[in-house]
Amino acid sequence: MNNLKDMVFSAKNIAVISHINPDGDSLGSALALAVTLSTINSNVTLYINDVLPAKYEFLPEVHRFIMFKEEELEEFDITFVLDCGDIDRLGSSRSLADRTKNLVNIDHHVSNNHYGDINIIDVKASSTSQMVYHLIDEILQLPITPEVATCLYVGIVTDTGSFKYDNTSPETHRVVAKLLELGVDIEDITIHLFQNNSYKGVKFLGEFLKSLEILIDGKLALATISLQMLNKYSLDPDETDSIINYGRDIKGVEVAVTLKEVDKNLIKISLRSKTNIDVNEIAKAFGGGGHKKASGATLKGTIEEVRERVVEEVRKAFMHNGDGSHCAIGIRNR
Amino acid sequence: MNNLKDMVFSAKNIAVISHINPDGDSLGSALALAVTLSTINSNVTLYINDVLPAKYEFLPEVHRFIMFKEEELEEFDITFVLDCGDIDRLGSSRSLADRTKNLVNIDHHVSNNHYGDINIIDVKASSTSQMVYHLIDEILQLPITPEVATCLYVGIVTDTGSFKYDNTSPETHRVVAKLLELGVDIEDITIHLFQNNSYKGVKFLGEFLKSLEILIDGKLALATISLQMLNKYSLDPDETDSIINYGRDIKGVEVAVTLKEVDKNLIKISLRSKTNIDVNEIAKAFGGGGHKKASGATLKGTIEEVRERVVEEVRKAFMHNGDGSHCAIGIRNR
Structure with missing residues (x-):
């Protein structure tokens, strides 16, 4: 994975995209990666294809998500596609994939069809957010801020049904332990995600x-x-x-x-x-x-x-x- | 704490008691400790003061709980009181405390009034079950079976509201990671605790x-x-x-x-x-x-x-x- 690190550190510009009907894991992992990459590259664009669900409006730096517009499309050195088993789930930003030099597909779905130039698929990971934790910490070796930890925690807690689904592994809990140490406010997240019904x-x-x-x-x-x-x-x-x-x-x-x-x-x-x-x-x-x-x-x-x-x-x-x-x-x- | 280890290993007989209106943490921690102590001492008695709530009937080795009866009371070398802030919460088995040589009070409630001969109180622990994990693993240095891990997991998951309450710490998740490695069936526990409504x-x-x-x-x-x-x-x-x-x-x-x-x-x-x-x-x-x-x-x-x-x-x-x-x-x- 040294290739990926070199590629990221030398890229002119980078895009990160979430899938259609975005859920907590899609939004959390994309936001965490984009915010982290922005600390080493001033040309990081984070795309969303859909309206942001209201319950996720509290995510740190959520204003970074911009609606994809075909006519303003740049050519990117790297495009990260997160939590997306099939490239057609990108909706309108599907065309971005065709105009990128290196398409990086990061996902945990067993149905993922390996559409990227680089494919990091871990079907044993609870969530893409759990994978992005390792990507930032071990592959890119960049620091994880409390805001990024919050985004990753939201991705993991929503995709595991609060650690109740059987995709929850010892590794999930180990990663969450580290995220909490980095400064996640569980009480605030619980109110936004679970105590905010209409x-x-x-x-x-x-x-x-x-x-x-x-x-x-x-x-x-x-x-x-x-x-x-x-x-x-x-x-x-x-x-x-x-x-x-x-x-x-x-x-x-x-x-x-x-x-x-x-x-x-x-x-x-x-x-x-x-x-x-x-x-x-x-x-x-x-x-x-x-x-x-x-x-x-x-x-x-x-x-x-x-x-x-x-x-x-x-x-x-x-x-x-x-x-x-x-x-x-x-x-x-x- | 070497004292406690020596005391446990040389005890003739041991009692473990849960509090009145027992919850998942009280039952899980008491059962885990009693089952583990039974591997080194054939005279371990596990008392309950109340009817066992139906949702906890699935706990491994739950048949070990016996109703406290004043007239059959032995004198114990050690009595462990678990998850109980005040000795009056023991209900009828309160008298057991008076007829025991060493009363060991293990609890995480901030209101605990240190009524034991030995008091192990950790108000930062999510649950008494989290404390009993450390007691078994570090102080007693005894192995944790999958059944014991299941009891401890149930105690932690119920007392933390599935890791959503703010008593959940990085240490909570680290302990749970270890419990899952020891063989906890999350799916089965989830059905019994959360998908079994009337x-x-x-x-x-x-x-x-x-x-x-x-x-x-x-x-x-x-x-x-x-x-x-x-x-x-x-x-x-x-x-x-x-x-x-x-x-x-x-x-x-x-x-x-x-x-x-x-x-x-x-x-x-x-x-x-x-x-x-x-x-x-x-x-x-x-x-x-x-x-x-x-x-x-x-x-x-x-x-x-x-x-x-x-x-x-x-x-x-x-x-x-x-x-x-x-x-x-x-x-x-x-």
Whole structure:
């Protein structure tokens, strides 16, 4: 990696880009790297392709993110692409990759397709922020300021679900120990990330939980979001994304499903699995897809029609999984 | 501390006790120490004073906890009291302390009143489990099995709110890194601790959120739990304890209050602060108390009467805090 260090120290100009629909890890890692590189190079540009989600507006030096504009495009010596498994996830700044001398792809996703001139891929890292810590500390050998430590911490804490997901390793905790020593204010970050919910989002949750029911002997949690509910609360999409977890996190529940009426007779379903039931297979039956533990699909029909089809498909999945004996019990409204 | 090591290795019999209303740290640290001591001494007794909360039934070797019975009391060479700031928090096994040769008090609470013959108090430790890690590893120099590591991890993760509270230090993360290396199954622990909610608890949350309102210019979140709601859902007390956080975690909210009708004309109030408002002072005005960020009191009156008095007292606290300019705005139903 000495090559990379030499390349960085001799570069005329450098770009750093985050992916579309940026999350904490994408923003934190990009910001940390750009801020650090700015201490040795006055020509560092940090691009964003999307609106910055409000919850990340507190990140130190977040004003450095600028919207990518095709017509103002420079040619860069190095472009760092962070946390991005596929170059098409760069959105409009995709063209930047074509006009850069050295494209450096830094990522932890197993699906990464090695599109860079230099590819640093570590599928065992919890997050790209964890990788950028090592990049700055060991490869570039540059100091990490409290502001940069804060950005990296935010990337790690959001991508690991506060160190609860199984991508969390001993190394994750060792890196976080070092970041805290560098001066991260956990209390301030906790308020911004986890204690800053919208009032209407909380009221929406109340209505959502009212619709929640458990079926198939308590193994399926199902809830519906009507068009009328969506219009009443007019939430940002990321405010409803994780609401399905309330169903999943009920004792005995193995699969949670949310039916969201996105238009008249058009229902978007989200599925989550807590056990070894593969919800990707269930989503595929409806022309959708995703992962084993999280998937989705879009179906035509009324909420009631789609509900019936989904319950039937989940019931089949339980039967194939060898739980057939319980399946006749507890199906309501059929 | 060589004394302690010698004392432990030469003891005829040893007792380990957890405090009343045991939490994850109390149970995890006591179990970890008792299981480890059992590898060098066949006379180790682990006492519990209360019913084991269901969510901790998954802890390795949890069957070792036995209910304390006064009439069967032995005299012990050493009794370890864990995570217990005051000896009166031992409940009925308080008398055990009087009939032990060496009482060892291991705790991280700042309020600990040093009641032991040996007192190991570290107010900078996140948890007693973090301290027991060092006790086993450095003082006793005994190996930590995957089962013991699991108990210690549970103690740390519950007492730090998944590493989000400001008692979390670099040392906390370093200890957890070592525990994970010893073989902790994070995914399994996460399911048991955080994805095992009761269905009725989730439905109760839905009703609770319906009653939630924001007052005093969005700085006070207030919700009520009627006797009728409590009877309808018949929840365990620990299922309603943290529900107040939904109010606290709303953007702009500084103080959250829950009014719980525990009997006719008897209202228990819980208060939480997210900022520098001291809710201990507010609780004191009603004859209650607690900490700066978490307090409570019990008041006589109807929900509506108590609600009015509490809103008024919170409004005064905001005024004393220099936020008087906003106080006239947003008070509903007055």
